[in-house]
Every structure is written in C-alpha cells, then in structure tokens.
Amino acid sequence: MARIEFAWELGGNLGHVSVMLPMARALMQRGHGVRLLLREHDAGADLPASQGVRREGAPIWVGPTPYPNPVNFGQLLLNFGYGTHSQLAQLVDAWRERLAGADLVIGNVAPAAHLAARTLGVPSLEISQGFHAPPPGFPTPALREWEAAPMQAMVAADKQALEAINTVLQARAAAPVRTLGELYSGRLLLLTYPELDIYARSEPATYLGIVPTGEGGGTPPWPRGSGPRVFAYLQSSYPGMERLARALCALDVPTLAFFRGLGATDRARLGSESVLITSSPMSVAQMLPQADLVICHASHQMTAQALLAGKPLLLLPTQVEQMLNARRVERIGAGIGVTPYTDRSDFDTPLAILVENQDYVGQARAFAARYARLRDPIEQIVGRCESTLTEGR
Numbered sequence: 001m002a003r004i005e006f007a008w009e010l011g012g013n014l015g016h017v018s019v020m021l022p023m024a025r026a027l028m029q030r031g032h033g034v035r036l037l038l039r040e041h042d043a044g045a046d047l048p049a050s051q052g053v054r055r056e057g058a059p060i061w062v063g064p065t066p067y068p069n070p071v072n073f074g075q076l077l078l079n080f081g082y083g084t085h086s087q088l089a090q091l092v093d094a095w096r097e098r099l100a101g102a103d104l105v106i107g108n109v110a111p112a113a114h115l116a117a118r119t120l121g122v123p124s125l126e127i128s129q130g131f132h133a134p135p136p137g138f139p140t141p142a143l144r145e146w147e148a149a150p151m152q153a154m155v156a157a158d159k160q161a162l163e164a165i166n167t168v169l170q171a172r173a174a175a176p177v178r179t180l181g182e183l184y185s186g187r188l189l190l191l192t193y194p195e196l197d198i199y200a201r202s203e204p205a206t207y208l209g210i211v212p213t214g215e216g217g218g219t220p221p222w223p224r225g226s227g228p229r230v231f232a233y234l235q236s237s238y239p240g241m242e243r244l245a246r247a248l249c250a251l252d253v254p255t256l257a258f259f260r261g262l263g264a265t266d267r268a269r270l271g272s273e274s275v276l277i278t279s280s281p282m283s284v285a286q287m288l289p290q291a292d293l294v295i296c297h298a299s300h301q302m303t304a305q306a307l308l309a310g311k312p313l314l315l316l317p318t319q320v321e322q323m324l325n326a327r328r329v330e331r332i333g334a335g336i337g338v339t340p341y342t343d344r345s346d347f348d349t350p351l352a353i354l355v356e357n358q359d360y361v362g363q364a365r366a367f368a369a370r371y372a373r374l375r376d377p378i379e380q381i382v383g384r385c386e387s388t389l390t391e392g393r
Contacts, residue, residue: 002103002389006036007095007113009058010080010132015301016108017044018213019191023106023127024053026378027385037098037113059094059112061087067157069320071150073132073140073180074157077111083160085167092116092168104389114183115165119172123388126184127381129192129300131321135201136181143198143320145327189381193371195332196304198324208377210304216281220256225274227253228292228355231311233284233302236262238316240338240345244295245270245277247347251355257295258282292361293354298322298329298337307334310368312360314350316340333363 004027008016017038024034037058044050061081070076081087095116099105105117105124109132117124126133134140139158142149158180165183166176177183190197190207197205222229230248234241236259248255249272257277259267267277284305288294294306298315303325306313313335315326326337336350354360 001031001033003033003101004035004104004106004385005099005102005113006034007058007099007105007107007110008037008039009060009107009110009112010039010076011109012040013299014044015213015299017050018047018301019127019211020106020108021047021049021053022211022213022378023381025049026382028053030382030386056098058110059091059098061091063087069144070157071144072142072154072157073134074154074159074161076132076143077161077180078157081112082164085164085171088112088115088164088168089171092119092172096120104385106385111183114187115168115174119169119174123187123391125187125189125384125388127189127191128184130190130197130199131300131324133184133188133190134181135199135203136179136185137202138179140180141199143324145324189384191377192300193304193367195367196300196325196328198321198328208380209371209374210301210308211377211381212285213301216258216283218278218280218282219286220276220278220282222254222256222290223274223276225252225254227251229253229290230255230257230293230295231282231287231291232257232259232295233282234258234295234297234316235260235318236266238297238318239340240316240347242270243345244316244347245275247351248275250348251351253355256282256287256291298326300325303329307364307367308371310361310365312354312364314338314347314354332367334360334367335364336360 006020006024028034035054037056039058039060041057065079067075067079081091091112092115095113099116102122105113105122107113107126114124139154169176190205191210194207230253252274255275258281271277288309291311294311295314296302298317313329315335315337317323317326318340329335330337338345
C-alpha cells in the first residue's frame with residue numbers, strides 16, 4: 001500500500017475538490033492510503049464522496065497581490081509567494097513537512113507541492129484542466145489573448161519567478177528548471193479536450209477528458225410551457241443576474257435556474273410561470289439530458305459537461321479562465337459568450353439566436369459524438385499512478 005498525497009494550492013471554489021475526490025476514492029479502493037491537502041479545508045466536505053477521505057489544510061501564501069489582472073502564468077505566480085526565494089522557501093518547506101514520507105504526490109494546481117516533491121525525490125503528477133499548467137516555452141503565453149501581449153512584462157515575470165524557484169531548488173540539492181512549464185513536463189494529465197485547452201501545446205499531451213463529478217441532487221419538474229428547455233446554473237453575485245432573469249421570463253420557455261446564494265424573496269420576485277428558480281443545487285447529470293440550452297459562467301467542468309451532453313451554451317464568464325473557456329466554445333460554434341461586467345450586456349439577442357439557430361446544436365452534438373467512446377479518465381489516472389509508483393520503487 002502506497003501513501004498518496006493530493007495537493008491543491010492555487011485557485012478557489014468547489015471544482016478542485018470535486019475532481020480530486022473520485023480519484024482519491026478509486027485509489028483507496030485499490031488499498032492505498034490517501035490524504036487531501038486543501039487550500040480551502042472545508043471545500044466539498046458536504047459531498048457524499050468526501051466521507052471517509054482524510055483532509056487537512058494546505059500551506060498557502062497569504063500576502064499582497066501585485067498583479068490583480070495577471071497577463072501570464074509568471075505574473076500569476078508572483079501573486080502567490082513566488083516573487084522572492086525567501087518567500088517561496090517558506091512555502092516549499094511547509095509543503096516538504098507535509099509530504100515527507102509520501103510515495104506519490106498528485107497536484108491539482110499545486111506548483112509548490114511539485115517543487116517540494118522534487119526536492120524530496122518523490123514522484124509527482126499534475127492533474128489539471130490546463131489553465132495553471134502552461135507548456136514549457138519561454139515566456140509562458142499571454143492569458144488575456146484578446147489584448148496585445150505585453151512581451152516585456154511577461155518575460156520579466158517569468159524570469160523573476162524562475163529565479164526564486166531555482167534558488168530554492170538548488171539550495172535543497174534539486175535540479176533547476178529552465179522554464180515555468182518545465183515543472184510539469186512528463187507529469188501532466190489534462191482533464192480536458194483539445195478544443196478546450198487554452199494553450200497551444202507543441203509537445204505531446206495526454207487528454208483524458210473530464211472526471212465525472214456531481215453537485216446537488218435536486219430534480220425539480222420543468223415548468224409548463226412549450227419551446228426549448230433552458231437549464232441555468234449561476235451565481236447570484238453575477239452583475240447581470242436581474243437583467244438575465246427578465247430576459248428568461250420574456251423568452252417564455254420552460255426554464256430551470258439555480259442562482260447560488262439567492263434568497264427566497266428574490267427567487268419569487270425574479271421567477272415566473274415559465275421560469276422556476278430553485279432553492280438548492282440541481283443534479284447536473286440528471287437535468288442536462290433533459291435540457292436544450294445551458295446557461296453557465298463558463299467554468300470548465302460545467303461547460304464540458306454540457307458539450308458532452310450535446311447542449312449549446314450561453315456563457316457568462318466572470319474571470320479570465322472562464323473568458324478563455326467561452327472563447328474556445330465560440331470557436332467551435334457551440335455557444336455564445338457575453339462579456340462580463342458590462343451594464344449594457346444584451347441577453348435577449350444571444351438567447352434568441354441560440355433558441356432559433358440549430359447550427360449551435362449541431363456543433364455541440366458533434367463535440368459529444370467525438371468523445372462518446374473516450375475511456376473512463378479515473379481508470380486511466382489510477383493506472384498512471386500505479387505505474388508511476390512501480391517505476392519509483
């Protein structure tokens with residue numbers, strides 16, 4: 001039996017834990033000892049799959065954020081303690097304490113855990129949707145691809161982060177890296193599809209597809225009415241929520257919507273006979289096949305789930321990673337994205353287009369057909385973990 005540590009260092013929300021849990025349970029069933037080291041200790045604790053899985057808080061950097069809108073992965077790292085070797089040394093040493101004695105480390109956006117594993121001689125794998133795992137070129141690619149790439153700033157950020165990383169590695173008798181993306185070379189398993197990968201990768205990449213996850217168990221009946229069924233899964237903090245709700249009511253087709261954090265009074269006020277706003281999360285796996293159109297914030301998991309179900313999307317991104325996801329869906333013609341945080345966002349027009357234009361349905365179904373026979377990613381991940389453990393002995 002091996003001791004396997006799951007590590008989550010950067011990012012937020014439930015997606016990291018919901019992806020790690022099925023892997024952790026599969027490895028536990030194979031007789032391995034598993035622990036989750038989590039940036040948010042209580043994230044996903046109420047999920048059924050969490051029962052019996054050990055969890056602890058992960059070491060994280062808490063400090064100033066010099067780049068609120070990072071232009072590439074280098075600047076993103078500078079926001080999380082990678083700006084100087086003294087800061088990074090503290091973070092890596094804290095991870096070294098947690099990972100000492102481990103047989104394998106599985107990171108889900110945990111670069112410092114990979115650095116610690118490198119210094120300890122412990123094999124590590126990165127299981128990621130790709131946003132935080134750039135290819136090994138220099139500098140790492142621009143994230144805000146809709147703007148002119150600030151090459152000088154990107155080069156400077158990568159150089160600063162690399163200097164800190166290599167100083168820490170060399171002080172602990174570990175080999176340096178030439179680029180930030182090299183940290184993941186040979187150890188990256190991509191939980192995405194080529195069409196949704198935000199990076200153009202020149203080296204061979206292993207695309208496994210998404211890990212099935214579940215949130216919520218509600219299966220409410222669809223409101224009465226004719227026309228395509230709309231399934232919406234959103235945050236109540238979205239700036240355009242009320243305008244979107246009015247547009248959905250005006251569309252007057254059967255709609256089930258969940259706005260996380262929305263109170264009972266607002267649910268009643270914003271709904272209608274055709275729009276039911278639920279009080280608790282719905283079962284995405286059970287409701288998606290019944291829907292004709294999906295509205296979400298372009299999180300990778302929900303976006304991919306909708307495409308695998310052959311459903312076109314109205315995407316309402318709220319941050320850079322979601323913007324990049326939305327742009328890739330638009331490129332394959334399976335949905336429309338609405339620019340975030342604009343007071344004049346028009347929801348009526350894209351809703352009408354998606355309801356009336358069957359080309360979007362066709363492209364979503366084509367995506368689903370391409371990956372209908374993709375092997376179970378959990379099975380492949382477990383196999384890769386066990387082969388890595390064997391090679392490490």
